[in-house]
Amino acid sequence: MSFLAKNYNRKKISFVRGKGSYLYTANGTKYLDFVQGIAVNSLGHAHPELVKTINKQSKKLWHVSNAFLIPEGEKLAKKLAKKTFAEYVIFQNSGTEATEAAIKVARRYFYSIGKPNKNRILCIKNSFHGRTLAAIFASGSKKMTEGFGPKVGGFDHFKFGDHKSLKNKITKDTAAIMIETIMGEGGIKEVPDWCIKGLRKICDKKKILLILDEVQCGIGRSGDFFAFDKSKVKPDIVPIAKGIGGGFPLGAVLMNKKVASGMTAGTHGSTFGGNPLAMQIGNKVMDIVANKNFLRNVKKNSEYFHNELKKIKKNFPKVIKEIRGRGFLIGIQLYQDQTNFIKALMKNKLLTIKAAENVIRILPPLNVKKEDLDKAIKIINKVCEKF
Numbered sequence: 001m002s003f004l005a006k007n008y009n010r011k012k013i014s015f016v017r018g019k020g021s022y023l024y025t026a027n028g029t030k031y032l033d034f035v036q037g038i039a040v041n042s043l044g045h046a047h048p049e050l051v052k053t054i055n056k057q058s059k060k061l062w063h064v065s066n067a068f069l070i071p072e073g074e075k076l077a078k079k080l081a082k083k084t085f086a087e088y089v090i091f092q093n094s095g096t097e098a099t100e101a102a103i104k105v106a107r108r109y110f111y112s113i114g115k116p117n118k119n120r121i122l123c124i125k126n127s128f129h130g131r132t133l134a135a136i137f138a139s140g141s142k143k144m145t146e147g148f149g150p151k152v153g154g155f156d157h158f159k160f161g162d163h164k165s166l167k168n169k170i171t172k173d174t175a176a177i178m179i180e181t182i183m184g185e186g187g188i189k190e191v192p193d194w195c196i197k198g199l200r201k202i203c204d205k206k207k208i209l210l211i212l213d214e215v216q217c218g219i220g221r222s223g224d225f226f227a228f229d230k231s232k233v234k235p236d237i238v239p240i241a242k243g244i245g246g247g248f249p250l251g252a253v254l255m256n257k258k259v260a261s262g263m264t265a266g267t268h269g270s271t272f273g274g275n276p277l278a279m280q281i282g283n284k285v286m287d288i289v290a291n292k293n294f295l296r297n298v299k300k301n302s303e304y305f306h307n308e309l310k311k312i313k314k315n316f317p318k319v320i321k322e323i324r325g326r327g328f329l330i331g332i333q334l335y336q337d338q339t340n341f342i343k344a345l346m347k348n349k350l351l352t353i354k355a356a357e358n359v360i361r362i363l364p365p366l367n368v369k370k371e372d373l374d375k376a377i378k379i380i381n382k383v384c385e386k387f
């Protein structure tokens with residue numbers, strides 16, 4: 001009997017070890033892991049540099065309170081600021097904390113300039129911003145919010161792609177528009193660059209803030225450091241998590257100077273957020289992932305993989321409806337429910353995971369070897385033949 005609550009529908013398999021793109025069971029069976037903790041292990045399992053970093057820091061200092069200066073966090077914030085639009089950073093431990101903090105930063109900014117009623121956040125219906133109470137109501141998903149009332153107010157929703165509704169839903173009380181640049185759980189749906197640009201224009205015109213949730217699609221996953229980089233847009237607030245910790249719990253909210261002005265001492269905090277151990281791991285991930293050559297490689301290898309997937313789609317036009325995504329945030333959309341396909345891939349020792357709209361999500365480590373991509377292509381091809 002398991003004493004774990006039943007809130008997950010777990011596959012009946014566990015692993016004892018991981019190395020790079022692979023996971024190993026107790027009996028030594030090897031699986032190609034293209035889930036990577038759902039876009040968390042940006043550098044695969046047990047990356048030697050991260051192992052070295054965690055070992056070294058664990059002997060020095062794990063945790064001190066944010067009541068004291070934390071130089072390791074100063075260093076990571078500086079790296080993030082140098083690489084991105086951000087001028088200030090608050091560290092958290094997870095994605096949902098980062099999106100909650102993003103909402104708080106937006107509301108607090110308007111409060112601080114004497115507009116406390118400007119507090120509503122406009123989001124995409126059935127998006128995903130995490131599992132805390134505010135985040136589930138921000139997501140606007142019936143499934144996620146059912147039974148968790150009373151409703152957390154302050155969120156409005158528009159349908160993905162419905163620009164008319166988006167514009168109509170902006171009122172004098174709207175503080176910000178918050179969207180995922182690429183919807184992950186929602187089925188790997190990209191918000192095109194021209195839309196991101198359009199959103200920035202609308203936000204400027206209406207004097208509201210733009211929050212781009214890059215928890216899943218950020219930190220190199222799209223082939224750019226941020227998925228919105230291509231659009232050249234500067235958002236006001238960006239929550240990040242997942243990839244920045246390379247497997248260690250780490251989140252953050254990035255913001256510009258204007259909105260940071262509302263976050264005065266005592267307005268937000270976290271016991272664990274920004275601890276030296278997490279910060280040193282984040283620093284190492286940044287050193288590796290924020291590098292131009294590394295990102296160029298992600299682009300090159302992921303383009304190769306996308307092209308191979310498109311060939312499979314062409315060969316199996318009745319099985320695969322669409323290849324979605326960018327970089328190593330990939331969705332294979334099937335015409336039918338994807339559960340059995342994912343099971344068949346797993347039988348062939350390839351691990352993938354579901355997203356909405358019959359999508360199979362494929363999330364290799366960003367430093368995946370070409371031979372492992374080829375192996376996955378072979379397996380996907382083989383499974384398509386049986387469908």
Ligand SMILES: Cc1ncc(COP(=O)(O)O)c(C=O)c1O
Pocket residue numbers: 038094095096097099128129130131180184185213214215216217241242
């Ligand atoms: C876009 C996005 N935002 C927020 C979250 C929540 O992150 P976490 O599960 O770390 O709380 C996720 C998690 O999948 C996500 O994909």
